[in-house]
Amino acid sequence: MPYPTTGPATWFVTGASRGLGLELVKQLLQRGDNVAATTRSPERLTAALGAADTSRLLALPVNLTDEQSVATAVQAAGDRFGPVDVVVNNAGYGLLAAVEEVSDTEARELFDVQIFGTWNVLRAVLPGMRARRSGHIINVSSILGLTTFPGWGAYCAAKYALEGLTGSLAGEVADFGIRVNLVEPGYMRTDFLRTSSLRLPAQVAAGYDGIREMTTNHLAMPGTQLGDPAKAATAIITIAQSSTAPLHQILGSDSYALAKSRIEALTNNIETGHTLAATTDITQNA
Incomplete structure (x- = not known):
């Protein structure tokens, strides 16, 4: 079933108190949609919304790593608004460190x-969506789910995992009428590169001077990023309303350029290795 054309849609948005998540919640409330918004601090979310009409907002304190906490939140959203139409898995943070420096705990x-x-949210919402044969899941990835930068190995690993999970999910649930999309933004003018959303390693290793310089440059970047989170939130709403949005939706001209460059590099790698690849086939006896 497509996005509701009559009456308000019901959204379930994670990571809602800052950045892209906050902008999305603001716009959804302005549209008159129902929003179940998860956050570690409902107070911070309501304060950030200011004078906005919050009569259609359910701010939920949720620990996303706790499966029961997530299931309880999804149930609360259903009790308040009815079935969830659109899920946006947006919660996350960055970690800037060389691969060697990232501890097991980090x-x-x-x-x-x-x-x-994200998996906890999916397990909580999918049974209802399958039963209704409708629903839409939008997972917020990153351009770093398609390419890599030194110092972003842990973050890239997580986003690459999200890309693989989402691609498989899209194929699994299509026959149930459930749509799935990935959103892959570039640099956006949010708090993501501030210490409130960006972590640094507890221990650093000698010799990674380039990583230290890159970290310093990124920490100085807030306020200069190209991407507008309000426009990105509008784009997510557009994706939810569309029946033809691609699985991979790039956001930002910087993200687009990096994705194109990655495709060219990957194509070159594949063609360069083609001759050796063919040598591993089992050959039939003449």
Whole structure:
């Protein structure tokens, strides 16, 4: 079933109190939609919304890494608004470190939020969507789910995992009338590169001077990013209303350029390795 054309749609949005998630919640409330918004701090979310009409908002304190906490939140959204039409898995944070520097704990905490938290949401919403044979899931990835930068290995690993999970999910649920999309933004003018949303390693290794310089440059970047989070939120609403949006939706001209460059590099790699690839086939006896 397509996005509701009569009456308000019901959205379930994670990571709603800052950045893209907050802009999305603002616009949905202005549209008159119902919004169940998860956050670690409902107070911060309501304060950030200011004078906005919050009569259609359900702010939910949720630990995304706790499966029962997520299931309870989805049930609360259903009790308040009825079935969820659109899910936006937006919660996440960055980690800037060389691969060697990322501890086991830091890596697992990152994946707990960005992968297993998303998985918890999917397990909670999919049974109802399958039963109704309708619904839409939008997972917020990153251009770093398609390419890589030094110092972003842990974050790229999580986003690459999200891309694989989402691609498989899209094929699995299409016959149930459930649509699935990935959103892959570039740099957006949010708090993502501030210490409230960006983590640094507890221990650093000697010799990674380039990573330290890159970290300093990124921490100085807020306020100069190309992407507008309000326009990105509008784009997500457009995707939800469209029946023809691609699985991979790039956001930002910087993201588009990086994706094109990655495709060219990957194509070159594949063609360069083609001769050796063919040598591993089992050959039939003449």
